[in-house]
Amino acid sequence: MKSLSVLGATGSIGCQTLDVVAAHPESFRVVALTAGRNIDRLAEQTRRFRPELVVVGDAEDAAEAVERMPPGTRVLHGRDGLIAAARHDDASMVVCGLVGAVGIEPVYAAVDAGKDVALANKEALVAAGAFVMARAAATGAAVLPVDSEHNALHQCLRGEDPRSIKTLWLTASGGPLREVPLRELASITPERALAHPTWVMGRKITIDSATLMNKGLEVIEARWLFDVGADRIKVLIHPKSIVHSLVEFADGSWKAQLGSADMRHPIQYALTHPERLPSSRPPFDLLAAGPLAFEAPDPERFPCLPLAYEALARGGAAPAVLNAANEVAVEAFLERRAGLLDIPAVIRQALERHGDNPSATLDDILAADRKARETAVHVLACGVKP
Amino acid sequence: MKSLSVLGATGSIGCQTLDVVAAHPESFRVVALTAGRNIDRLAEQTRRFRPELVVVGDAEDAAEAVERMPPGTRVLHGRDGLIAAARHDDASMVVCGLVGAVGIEPVYAAVDAGKDVALANKEALVAAGAFVMARAAATGAAVLPVDSEHNALHQCLRGEDPRSIKTLWLTASGGPLREVPLRELASITPERALAHPTWVMGRKITIDSATLMNKGLEVIEARWLFDVGADRIKVLIHPKSIVHSLVEFADGSWKAQLGSADMRHPIQYALTHPERLPSSRPPFDLLAAGPLAFEAPDPERFPCLPLAYEALARGGAAPAVLNAANEVAVEAFLERRAGLLDIPAVIRQALERHGDNPSATLDDILAADRKARETAVHVLACGVKP
Numbered sequence: 084m085k086s087l088s089v090l091g092a093t094g095s096i097g098c099q100t101l102d103v104v105a106a107h108p109e110s111f112r113v114v115a116l117t118a119g120r121n122i123d124r125l126a127e128q129t130r131r132f133r134p135e136l137v138v139v140g141d142a143e144d145a146a147e148a149v150e151r152m153p154p155g156t157r158v159l160h161g162r163d164g165l166i167a168a169a170r171h172d173d174a175s176m177v178v179c180g181l182v183g184a185v186g187i188e189p190v191y192a193a194v195d196a197g198k199d200v201a202l203a204n205k206e207a208l209v210a211a212g213a214f215v216m217a218r219a220a221a222t223g224a225a226v227l228p229v230d231s232e233h234n235a236l237h238q239c240l241r242g243e244d245p246r247s248i249k250t251l252w253l254t255a256s257g258g259p260l261r262e263v264p265l266r267e268l269a270s271i272t273p274e275r276a277l278a279h280p281t282w283v284m285g286r287k288i289t290i291d292s293a294t295l296m297n298k299g300l301e302v303i304e305a306r307w308l309f310d311v312g313a314d315r316i317k318v319l320i321h322p323k324s325i326v327h328s329l330v331e332f333a334d335g336s337w338k339a340q341l342g343s344a345d346m347r348h349p350i351q352y353a354l355t356h357p358e359r360l361p362s363s364r365p366p367f368d369l370l371a372a373g374p375l376a377f378e379a380p381d382p383e384r385f386p387c388l389p390l391a392y393e394a395l396a397r398g399g400a401a402p403a404v405l406n407a408a409n410e411v412a413v414e415a416f417l418e419r420r421a422g423l424l425d426i427p428a429v430i431r432q433a434l435e436r437h438g439d440n441p442s443a444t445l446d447d448i449l450a451a452d453r454k455a456r457e458t459a460v461h462v463l464a465c466g467v468k469p
Numbered sequence: 470m471k472s473l474s475v476l477g478a479t480g481s482i483g484c485q486t487l488d489v490v491a492a493h494p495e496s497f498r499v500v501a502l503t504a505g506r507n508i509d510r511l512a513e514q515t516r517r518f519r520p521e522l523v524v525v526g527d528a529e530d531a532a533e534a535v536e537r538m539p540p541g542t543r544v545l546h547g548r549d550g551l552i553a554a555a556r557h558d559d560a561s562m563v564v565c566g567l568v569g570a571v572g573i574e575p576v577y578a579a580v581d582a583g584k585d586v587a588l589a590n591k592e593a594l595v596a597a598g599a600f601v602m603a604r605a606a607a608t609g610a611a612v613l614p615v616d617s618e619h620n621a622l623h624q625c626l627r628g629e630d631p632r633s634i635k636t637l638w639l640t641a642s643g644g645p646l647r648e649v650p651l652r653e654l655a656s657i658t659p660e661r662a663l664a665h666p667t668w669v670m671g672r673k674i675t676i677d678s679a680t681l682m683n684k685g686l687e688v689i690e691a692r693w694l695f696d697v698g699a700d701r702i703k704v705l706i707h708p709k710s711i712v713h714s715l716v717e718f719a720d721g722s723w724k725a726q727l728g729s730a731d732m733r734h735p736i737q738y739a740l741t742h743p744e745r746l747p748s749s750r751p752p753f754d755l756l757a758a759g760p761l762a763f764e765a766p767d768p769e770r771f772p773c774l775p776l777a778y779e780a781l782a783r784g785g786a787a788p789a790v791l792n793a794a795n796e797v798a799v800e801a802f803l804e805r806r807a808g809l810l811d812i813p814a815v816i817r818q819a820l821e822r823h824g825d826n827p828s829a830t831l832d833d834i835l836a837a838d839r840k841a842r843e844t845a846v847h848v849l850a851c852g853v854k855p
Contacts, residue, residue, distance in 0.1 A: 238722060241629060242628020243745075244743070252755070326725075329755070331752075332745050333745050334746055335731075335734050335753060336624060336726060336727075336738060337727045337728050337755070338726050339724065339725045339726075339727060340724050340725075341715075341722075341723045348720065348721050348722060352720060352722060357630070359629075360719070361719045361720065366717075367717070369638070369715070369723070369763050370765060373762075374760035374761060375760060375762075376759075377756055377760075
């Protein structure tokens with residue numbers, strides 16, 4: 084039986100993680116749950132899964148949570164609460180469904196404490212992959228990817244010698260804007276960019292899917308997860324999201340992982356690895372899926388993707404800067420304070436300004452993240468250069 | 470460095486095996502080569518690869534071969550020669566590219582001697598899978614499938630617990646007759662049935678691809694190779710022959726192996742396993758391949774496929790009978806002594822007559838094989854009941 088600490092329990096990944104837990108009560112127990120503002124859902128989850136610890140956003144939320152959680156539930160809040168959940172003595176695995184750079188420190192804390200991590204948070208690897216993976220290697224913590232793409236690569240690489248990898252091929256649905264005329268991209272509304280054709284996900288990641296920044300972040304993530312250079316990580320558009328990713332080996336053989344576009348599958352894989360437990364989800368029907376098509380991504384339509392490769396090539400704090408500027412710009416886009424094409428423009432300016440910041444420590448990375456956010460806010464306030 | 474004994478060296482699999490050996494001279498040496506009648510090609514191969522032993526079909530061929538092989542080459546012939554090549558003291562691996570039931574005894578001899586076998590011969594497992602696999606398990610010999618489909622399954626199962634297999638999905642191109650109107654099947658010529666759309670293979674296996682008997686034999690083979698029941702082995706038509714097969718796991722995840730339709734890939738995989746050496750073949754281009762489509766096989770068009778499942782369900786010697794009757798009927802079809810639809814009819818009659826023969830020993834299997842051949846010859850001579 085694995086004991087789970089679930090960070091970001093009330094979000095999309097957190098809720099689906101608890102679906103998997105509920106389907107396999109003999110395999111998992113929950114020792115900690117963390118949430119941001121959604122105390123209602125956290126209270127419901129806490130009644131059901133009886134964690135020893137819950138963590139909420141701030142002191143005010145904590146005061147409310149103390150009233151509403153079952154008696155005896157310990158309540159913490161903020162950054163320190165997240166770190167406590169990540170290092171929880173009774174947790175054998177930490178599931179990180181936190182969205183954004185807020186995930187960096189808890190993920191580092193979890194691997195530092197030797198906990199296996201089921202990782203759905205991209206930013207911990209995008210911004211701090213070198214630190215997280217080195218620390219995990221030192222403590223023996225496993226980092227199991229929940230992202231369907233990296234999860235697919237992890238599955239394809241089971242039993243394989245990493246030295247035989249020729250290329251990691253990440254698939255991307257291409258999102259809702261794959262076929263929109265290029266001239267319309269500047270005036271795309273958040274509603275339209277949020278209408279993802281295949282995956283149901285949180286708002287931030289859905290916009291990242293529309294710009295392909297999501298795939299750019301995944302390229303960086305894959306670089307650290309699998310210790311493979313950027314020249315050997317490539318992206319394919321695969322609109323149906325059935326083939327979740329592929330590995331090309333040195334001997335000319337390719338392996339692919341495929342299945343329904345349902346995050347409960349990769350979540351369960353990460354939670355149960357190396358075992359594969361029966362799924363409670365409907366079986367995947369390859370015949371019903373229809374032909375599987377692949378195409379090359381168009382860099383003109385998706386300028387965020389080459390920006391991610393650029394950040395990886397710059398190295399150091401540049402991916403953290405890319406990610407931070409993107410977070411700020413996506414938020415502005417969702418709040419209608421910026422257009423879709425402002426997103427790559429803001430990132431480009433942040434990279435120009437902070438792309439060569441030092442990155443000797445995790446604190447340097449976090450500082451670069453903060454500076455990039457300030458720059459992005461400033462650029463958005465003063466008008467974005469196209 | 471692996472030392473290879475190559476059975477059936479002058480056939481399609483044998484020649485491609487030697488292509489792989491030639492591309493990796495640092496990894497392989499050849500200790501024995503066997504051929505049937507093609508002494509010209511065997512002499513050429515022997516000059517190039519310098520085996521200690523060559524084996525030819527009969528005493529007359531052997532007399533010719535002694536003259537034409539490099540001095541010092543030992544020459545044997547017939548069944549005993551094949552067995553000697555299969556048990557060769559210096560061989561660490563036996564590559565079996567023999568076509569037909571003639572492969573059964575040498576493959577058994579090889580695993581009995583503890584040699585790893587790279588197996589392209591289907592019949593050894595179809596007819597005698599229970600014996601071959603039990604003996605291999607006892608001696609510690611590995612059986613590495615060369616058939617692209619089983620090779621694909623082997624790759625997908627690396628690092629996986631066999632208990633987590635839900636279904637093995639074998640792909641079939643559907644062959645050259647997939648879209649021929651059903652009423653034309655009775656009058657199909659050998660030339661048309663030999664025009665395989667994707668794979669370049671020997672004549673017997675190409676006809677078996679046109680009838681899907683090839684896939685039926687592979688279902689039986691998979692049953693023994695992977696110790697999975699027939700109810701968990703299924704067939705999909707995939708006309709492009711790019712996805713070579715797939716595994717569906719208990720947790721709802723599928724894995725596929727894909728690449729060019731070039732037998733040198735699975736041959737090299739079997740020869741170098743568990744390593745993957747660089748390939749000298751052109752890289753596979755998924756974008757150029759176009760969409761990948763799958764469909765269910767039509768049992769009316771391909772009656773040999775349900776016959777194979779029936780033989781597996783009967784068990785014992787029934788698969789040997791199926792295979793033997795098919796060999797005789799395919800030969801008759803290639804020699805224009807029978808029509809395409811006579812093939813399943815002959816098999817059906819042989820199964821009715823011999824499908825419940827005993828199979829306590831390998832000799833029982835070989836006897837059932839002989840009787841089924843006699844019956845098939847008789848049925849063909851006396852007129853096939855449709």
